[in-house]
Amino acid sequence: MADKLVQDIYDQEEDTQKGKYLTFSLGNELYGIEIKHVTEIVGLQPITEVPELPDYIKGIMNLRGKIIPLMDVRLRFKKPFRDYNDRTCVIVIDIDDLSIGLIVDSVSEVISIADSEIVPPPELNKVGNRYIKGIGKVGNEVKLLLDCDKLLLEDEANCLTSIIE
Amino acid sequence: MGKVLIVDDATFMRATIRLMLERNGFEVVGEAENGAVGVAMYKQCQPDIVTMDITMPEMSGTEALKAIMAYDTKAKVIMVSAMGQEVMVREAVMNGAKSFIVKPFKEEQVVQTLRKVLSV
Amino acid sequence: MSSHFSNEPMLEIFIHETSQLVEKLEQSILDSEKASCYTLPAINEIFRIMHTIKGSSSMMMFNNLAALAHAMEDLFFYLREEKPKDVDCNSLSDLVFEGVDFIKLEIIKIKNGEEADGNAALLINRIRHYLLSLKKEDGKLDLSPAEKGAEVEKQHYYISQDKPQVQVPQNHYHAVVYFEDGCEMENIRAYTIIHNLKDLTSEYVYYPEDIIENDESVQIIREKGFEIYLQTECSYQEMNDFFMKTVFLKDLKLEKMERTDEPAWAFRKAQKAGEEAYKERSKASVETALHREEKESLSTGHPSIISVNVQKLDKLMDLVGEMVIAEAMVTQNPDLVGLQLDNFQKAARQLRKITSELQDTVMSIRMVPLVTTFQKMNRIVRDMCKKLDKDVKLEIIGEETEVDKNIIEHISDPLMHLVRNALDHGIEAQEDRHTKGKPSKGTITLEAKNAGSDVVITVRDDGRGLNKAKILERARENGLLYRPEEEMTESEVFNLIFLPGFSTKEKITEFSGRGVGMDVVTKNIEAVGGTVTVDSKQDCGTTVVLKIPLTLAIIDGMNARVGKSCFTIPTTSVKQSFRPKATDILTDPDHNEMIMVRGQCLPIIRLHKLYNVQTEVRSLTEGIIIMVENNQKTCCIFADELLGQQQVVVKALPNYIKKLRHIRGLAGCTLLGDGSISLILDAAELADYR
Numbered sequence: 001m002a003d004k005l006v007q008d009i010y011d012q013e014e015d016t017q018k019g020k021y022l023t024f025s026l027g028n029e030l031y032g033i034e035i036k037h038v039t040e041i042v043g044l045q046p047i048t049e050v051p052e053l054p055d056y057i058k059g060i061m062n063l064r065g066k067i068i069p070l071m072d073v074r075l076r077f078k079k080p081f082r083d084y085n086d087r088t089c090v091i092v093i094d095i096d097d098l099s100i101g102l103i104v105d106s107v108s109e110v111i112s113i114a115d116s117e118i119v120p121p122p123e124l125n126k127v128g129n130r131y132i133k134g135i136g137k138v139g140n141e142v143k144l145l146l147d148c149d150k151l152l153l154e155d156e157a158n159c160l161t162s163i164i165e
Numbered sequence: 166m167g168k169v170l171i172v173d174d175a176t177f178m179r180a181t182i183r184l185m186l187e188r189n190g191f192e193v194v195g196e197a198e199n200g201a202v203g204v205a206m207y208k209q210c211q212p213d214i215v216t217m218d219i220t221m222p223e224m225s226g227t228e229a230l231k232a233i234m235a236y237d238t239k240a241k242v243i244m245v246s247a248m249g250q251e252v253m254v255r256e257a258v259m260n261g262a263k264s265f266i267v268k269p270f271k272e273e274q275v276v277q278t279l280r281k282v283l284s285v
Numbered sequence: 286m287s288s289h290f291s292n293e294p295m296l297e298i299f300i301h302e303t304s305q306l307v308e309k310l311e312q313s314i315l316d317s318e319k320a321s322c323y324t325l326p327a328i329n330e331i332f333r334i335m336h337t338i339k340g341s342s343s344m345m346m347f348n349n350l351a352a353l354a355h356a357m358e359d360l361f362f363y364l365r366e367e368k369p370k371d372v373d374c375n376s377l378s379d380l381v382f383e384g385v386d387f388i389k390l391e392i393i394k395i396k397n398g399e400e401a402d403g404n405a406a407l408l409i410n411r412i413r414h415y416l417l418s419l420k421k422e423d424g425k426l427d428l429s430p431a432e433k434g435a436e437v438e439k440q441h442y443y444i445s446q447d448k449p450q451v452q453v454p455q456n457h458y459h460a461v462v463y464f465e466d467g468c469e470m471e472n473i474r475a476y477t478i479i480h481n482l483k484d485l486t487s488e489y490v491y492y493p494e495d496i497i498e499n500d501e502s503v504q505i506i507r508e509k510g511f512e513i514y515l516q517t518e519c520s521y522q523e524m525n526d527f528f529m530k531t532v533f534l535k536d537l538k539l540e541k542m543e544r545t546d547e548p549a550w551a552f553r554k555a556q557k558a559g560e561e562a563y564k565e566r567s568k569a570s571v572e573t574a575l576h577r578e579e580k581e582s583l584s585t586g587h588p589s590i591i592s593v594n595v596q597k598l599d600k601l602m603d604l605v606g607e608m609v610i611a612e613a614m615v616t617q618n619p620d621l622v623g624l625q626l627d628n629f630q631k632a633a634r635q636l637r638k639i640t641s642e643l644q645d646t647v648m649s650i651r652m653v654p655l656v657t658t659f660q661k662m663n664r665i666v667r668d669m670c671k672k673l674d675k676d677v678k679l680e681i682i683g684e685e686t687e688v689d690k691n692i693i694e695h696i697s698d699p700l701m702h703l704v705r706n707a708l709d710h711g712i713e714a715q716e717d718r719h720t721k722g723k724p725s726k727g728t729i730t731l732e733a734k735n736a737g738s739d740v741v742i743t744v745r746d747d748g749r750g751l752n753k754a755k756i757l758e759r760a761r762e763n764g765l766l767y768r769p770e771e772e773m774t775e776s777e778v779f780n781l782i783f784l785p786g787f788s789t790k791e792k793i794t795e796f797s798g799r800g801v802g803m804d805v806v807t808k809n810i811e812a813v814g815g816t817v818t819v820d821s822k823q824d825c826g827t828t829v830v831l832k833i834p835l836t837l838a839i840i841d842g843m844n845a846r847v848g849k850s851c852f853t854i855p856t857t858s859v860k861q862s863f864r865p866k867a868t869d870i871l872t873d874p875d876h877n878e879m880i881m882v883r884g885q886c887l888p889i890i891r892l893h894k895l896y897n898v899q900t901e902v903r904s905l906t907e908g909i910i911i912m913v914e915n916n917q918k919t920c921c922i923f924a925d926e927l928l929g930q931q932q933v934v935v936k937a938l939p940n941y942i943k944k945l946r947h948i949r950g951l952a953g954c955t956l957l958g959d960g961s962i963s964l965i966l967d968a969a970e971l972a973d974y975r
Contacts, residue, residue, distance in 0.1 A: 048962040049850060050938070051896035052948045060939060060954065062962055065607050067954060069939045098941045152941065174333070176592075177299045177341040184295065220336045222329075246470070247340050249355075254473045255497055258480050264532040265477075267469035269343035269351075274468065274533070281532045 019112050021136065023143055024091065024104040026074055027082075031104075032113065032136055032143040037093040041107055044088045061090070061101060068092065070101045076151065077131070095148050102151075111138055118145065167191040167283065170212035172203035172229060173245060174221040178268075182216055182245070185272045191279065200224030204232045207240070214241040214283055216275075217262070219253050227257050234261040241282050299345050300396055301592070306334045307388050308657060314385070315663045318378045323364065331381070332361035338388065350391055353405040356412040357384050369419050380415055382664075383408055456517055458524055461510040461538040468533035471506040472496040478531055482515065485527065489515035510538075595690060598651055605640075605647045606839065606934025606956075612640045613931065613958045644839065652687035652835075655733050655742075658697050659684045662704050662731060669708045677712055677727040679704075686733035688740050688835055695813045696742070696833060699806040703744040703829050704729060706803070711748030711827050721824060723747065735835075739815075742831040751821035753778050763787060779819045783807040811969050814840075814855065814952075816915065842933040842955065844963060845911060845924035847892045848900035851963040852924065853933055853955055858968035860912040860919070862927060867906050878905070880921050882912060890971055891923045895950070900925055918972035931958075935965060 021032035022041075042063065047070055049059040056075035060067050070090065075081060082105065090101040113136035121132045121144075133147040169191050173179045176198075183193045194210045197203035200217075201224040207215060215233065219226040226244060233240045244257045244265035254265050263282045266274055313330050317323045323331075335358040342350035364372070387408060391401040462478060464471050475496050482489055492512040493502040517524065521541055528537050616633040659681050666679045688696075712718075712727035719725055730745040753775065760766050760781045768777070781787060785804040803817075806829075810817050815833035834840075834857075842853035843862070869881045870889075878889040889910070893900045902908045902925040911922045933955035937943070952967035 046961060048954070048964070049898070050942065050948065050951075050964065051898070053942065053945065057942070057945070060942070060962055062956055062960055065603065065956065067936055067939055067956075067962060069941045098944070099939065100941050175302060175337045175341055177295070177302045178337075178344070180298050181295060181344055220333055222333060247336065247343075248469065249359075251470060251473055251497065254470060255476055258473065258477045265470070265473065268340040269346070270469075271467075278532045281530065285530050 019114060020110055021113055021143065021145065022091065022110050023108040024089070024106060025108060026077070026079060026105050030108065030141060030143045031073075032111070032145045033091065033093070033102075033148065034145075035110060037095055037148050039092045039094050039099070042090050042092065042101075043086075044084050044090055044103065058103065063092065063101070066099070068099045068101050070103055071151075072103045073151075074103075074105075093148060095152055098152055100152060111143075113138060113143070113145075167279075168194045168210070168212045168214075169279070170195045170197065170203065170206055170210055170215045172197045172200065172206075172215060172221070172226065173218035174198050175218070178218065178245070182275060185275050186279070188272070189276045191276075200226060200229030200232075203229045204236070207233050208236060214243065214279055216243050216245050216266075216279075217257075218245045219247075219250055219257070227253060227260065230257055230262055231260050243278055243282060296345070296395070297594075299341055300392055303338055303341060303388070303392055306338060307385055307392070308660075310334045310381075311385055311664055312660055314378050314381050315660075315667060318374060318667065321374055323372065323374065323377070325365070325368075328361055328364045332358060332365055335361060347391065347395070347401050349401065349403055349405045350388060353384055353387060353409055353412075356409040357381065360412055360416045363416055363419060369422065371422065372419065376415070380412060382668075384412070456519065456521075457542040458513075458515050458517070458521075459540050459542050460513045460515070460524070460528055462513070462528060462531060462534065463510045463536040464506065464531075465533040465535045466507075470503070471511070472499075472502045474531070474533065475502075475506055475511040478511070478513070478528070481530075482513070482527070485519055485524075486515055486517035488517070489513055510536075514542075593650075598647075598690070601647055602651065603934070603936075605644050606936075608640055609644060609839070609932060609934065610956055610958055612636055617958065648689070648835075648839070651690050653690050653693055654685050654687050655693070655740075656684040658693055658700065659731055659733070661697065662700065665701060665704055666708060666729065669705065673709065674715070675708065675712055675727060676715060676725060677708055677729055680728055680730040681732075682730065683733040686735060686740055688833065692813050692833060692835075695809055696815075696831065699809045699817075699831070700731070700742070700744065702803070702806050704731070707744060707746035707748065707827065711746040711750075713749050717749075736832075740833050740835060742833065743828060744831075745826060745828045747826040750823045750825055750827055751779055751782070751819070752823075756781055759787065760784075776818070776820065779821055782819065783817055814857075816969075839932055839934055840965075841930065842963075842965065843911070843930050844928040844957070845892075845909070845922075846926050846928055847896075847902075847924050848898045850896075850898050851928065851957065851961065852892060853963045853965045854911060854913060854922070854968060855952075855965070856930060858913045858915045860914050862909055862911040864908075865905050865910045870905055880905075880910065882921070885919070887912070887919055887921050889921045889923055893923075893925075902926075913968040913972065915969035915972055918969070920972045922966070922971065933957075933963070933965070 017034075017036045020035040022035050022038050023030055023032050025031070045061050045063075047059040047061055050057070050069075053059075056072050058070045058072050060069050072081070084103070087106040089104055089107045091104060091107065092099065092101050117138070118134040118136045120134055131147055131151050132144050134145045136143045136145050167190060169186055171179050171182050171186075171193060173182070173196075179196045179198075183196070186193055194212050195206045197206045199221045203215070203217065204224070217226040217230055221229075224232075230242050230244070233242060238261075240261070241263050242257075242261065244254055244262045245268065246254045246257075246265050247268045254262075257265065263285075264278050266278055310331060313327050313334075317327045335354045339351050339354035339358055342348075342354060363369070387403060387405055391403050394401045394403070462475070464474055468474065472493075473496075475491070479489070479491060479496075491514070493499065493505045496502045496506075496511075519527070521539070525537075525539055528534070528539060531537075616637065621629070662681075663679055666677055669675070670677050707729050708727075712729070713721070713723075715725050718727065728747050730743070732743040732745070734741055756778055757766075757770055760778075761770075763786050765781060765784050765787060783803045783806065785808075787804065807817050810831055810833065813833060815831055817829065817831055819827065819829045821827040841856040843856050843859050845852050845854065865880055871879045871881065871886070873879065878891070879886050880889055881887075889905070892898065893903070905923060908923055908925050909927055911924060911927070913920060913922060935953050936955055937953050938948075938951065942948075950967050950971045952965045952970075954962050954964050957963050
């Protein structure tokens with residue numbers, strides 16, 4: 001079970017989590033997310049819509065009695081919406097006191113990327129890019145490493161005002 | 166060897182001493198929040214050693230010490246004192262306290278004191 | 286913070302206990318002030334509290350707190366020991382209150398994970414000065430308590446000179462004892478050695494000899510060690526063993542000597558005689574102690590109260606909530622429909638009974654009496670009276686009434702605000718009261734009582750009352766009149782003061798101005814599902830009534846469906862539900878829909894429109910109208926259909942969403958029997974939504 005696997009990893013020392021990333025895909029792109037933020041991975045469950053929220057917040061979900069919001073990462077990155085299927089996964093992350101589920105196309109694997117293999121993202125003023133902390137090289141592939149803090153916290157001011165108006 | 170009774174009116178101090186002692190292999194058999202309860206618990210738990218705060222409501226540490234010593238002349242009581250309580254510590258020592266520690270104390274100071282007194 | 290305290294639980298206990306002590310302290314001062322004197326038990330209690338805070342703070346390395354507590358401890362030590370007369374109770378209270386405030390502030394900083402960096406030096410200085418002035422008045426300036434103690438002992442000095450003669454032992458030793466650095470009270474440690482030495486011999490001298498009386502002896506022992514000359518029958522090995530038992534022994538020099546230096550022995554007799562006398566004295570107190578202990582051990586058994594982390598209680602409450610849902614899932618399982626299951630039903634009934642008992646018990650655990658919240662107001666009244674030069678008595682009734690822990694946190698601020706308001710704006714100045722023929726002492730009454738599933742808290746003053754004309758005028762200025770003036774009842778006018786934007790900056794005072802008004806009270810109280818109403822009579826006073834639910838955690842809810850979504854409305858605010866008739870429905874030119882209910886014209890809120898939910902039911906006559914009322918405002922909610930009524934466990938919306946924005950009309954969410962989520966509607970907010 002994927003969530004069991006992640007839990008095991010999570011239980012280990014902080015040190016062993018360092019440099020480890022959970023990778024997932026959105027279309028053709030591969031993203032990485034620091035394993036220390038990840039609490040579990042679950043399949044998609046019924047979503048309860050909550051009104052008046054930005055489109056990328058799809059609603060809330062009941063995770064064993066705990067209610068967590070769901071963010072569609074595709075929509076967050078202004079990519080076109082894609083219908084959910086049985087490969088669609090929810091990555092539950094915890095940052096400070098915020099818990100949130102990220103809806104992604106599919107989850108791949110846990111990999112190690114040494115700091116030396118990570119380069120900063122190019123200075124592009126493109127939407128989505130600012131959520132990228134760095135670009136990790138693994139063999140021939142590159143993974144976009146997500147900045148979870150920004151993913152959760154940034155843009156709040158914007159959407160607040162835009163909705164109130 | 167190493168059953169300890171902690172007598173202190175401050176929850177914080179009890180918890181601190183307990184933590185320090187348990188980390189070092191002592192067994193805390195009881196906690197009392199004033200002298201009177203401390204004496205009663207001494208009789209009940211028969212600890213190897215007692216840490217006794219001096220300033221407490223109901224019955225002070227010194228009074229409790231006297232009562233314990235009267236009940237068990239071999240009792241090992243360590244006073245927990247604060248700066249400025251010299252006179253009271255001296256009175257306690259006169260009345261049979263085996264040693265004392267002074268707040269703020271370090272973990273190794275408590276542990277060393279208890280070990281030494283227990284080894285006698 | 287020192288390394289072994291980096292663990293959170295210690296800090297938590299420290300904060301918790303210190304806050305409690307400070308509260309106690311505050312109460313003690315208030316009581317003393319009321320009685321215009323500090324009684325011995327009060328002084329004792331304050332002394333002990335300061336002593337405890339000093340100890341704990343120094344352990345946690347909060348040195349500023351420790352230093353302040355130390356200064357206060359010294360002050361109350363003096364008060365306790367010397368019982369000085371003519372202590373100015375007022376200035377003493379002010380001083381101690383300042384100390385209390387300092388400690389409170391530091392605790393808040395610590396709680397918030399900030400550095401406790403307040404500087405107490407000035408305050409400490411003032412406390413010292415105060416103490417000094419007390420001593421001066423008493424003419425005891427040159428005699429510190431420690432010296433007094435010494436004097437007492439000197440008096441006993443000559444009592445038992447005729448001690449039994451001892452044999453002169455053969456072996457002579459010279460020992461120098463060094464203690465470990467930082468073990469503190471080296472002089473008393475030296476004394477401990479001497480005390481124990483008495484079991485071995487009675488012939489000894491030591492240097493420094495004034496180990497108790499002279500503070501400098503500590504320094505000498507630290508630098509040069511503690512020197513002892515003694516005569517005993519014991520062997521070198523035995524003596525060595527004796528000294529090695531010393532706690533915090535760093536180094537020992539022990540040598541056997543051939544002969545003793547006679548003059549050195551001269552000190553001995555005096556020293557010993559003093560101790561014998563002391564022993565006599567303490568023997569008597571052992572007996573009294575024993576006596577007392579016997580009595581007290583009967584009454585004080587093991588503590589029957591334990592403190593529990595609130596988070597654990599919250600978790601327990603959550604779990605019970607889950608269980609209530611799970612129980613419904615089992616007993617109302619669709620698979621059971623149409624089956625004749627007598628035994629199952631019996632067992633299910635038993636399960637339901639236990640679940641509801643469990644639920645009641647857990648709720649009762651979370652209930653705390655209002656006493657602390659109410660007592661806090663004493664301090665506010667005191668401070669304000671001093672500042673505003675008013676004489677007001679605070680009467681507290683029903684402080685034992687209990688409410689849920691979560692709710693207490695929400696009502697403390699509003700109560701404070703109301704009390705401040707009453708004192709500042711309600712109660713007139715003394716001369717005015719005199720002219721009106723009222724007693725010069727004003728009264729504010731704080732009363733709590735149970736009323737069904739609510740608690741009613743009343744804040745009443747006997748002041749000037751609300752001015753109807755002024756309220757209307759201000760409401761007009763701020764555009765808050767939602768109805769023609771002449772149609773409004775008196776109570777409606779008074780309640781205008783709770784509207785946001787009512788308070789103006791016309792009259793800002795230190796206590797109740799601050800640019801915020803009574804709407805803060807409303808907001809806070811409504812946040813916990815309560816209501817606020819006010820009533821007033823010119824020159825007789827004002828009464829504000831807060832109605833607050835006992836608990837937030839579990840409510841009776843009515844579930845309604847809109848499209849695929851489910852919404853829950855607290856049953857307490859549902860007046861009635863019905864299928865509307867087309868003839869009762871009106872639409873104004875702005876396309877606002879309204880419905881006539883018993884002669885009243887009420888606005889309709891379509892949930893599907895409000896929250897943009899997809900549904901087939903768009904015609905009002907096909908769905909259902911739920912009439913809700915909260916805080917004297919009524920509106921009609923339109924949904925597809927009613928699903929039924931059940932107890933639901935209120936859960937907050939996830940933090941992320943709460944941070945993102947406040948969604949109008951949503952109070953939280955809950956889990957339904959099938960594991961799906963329903964959104965809980967906030968009737969008061971919806972009714973406001975026009």
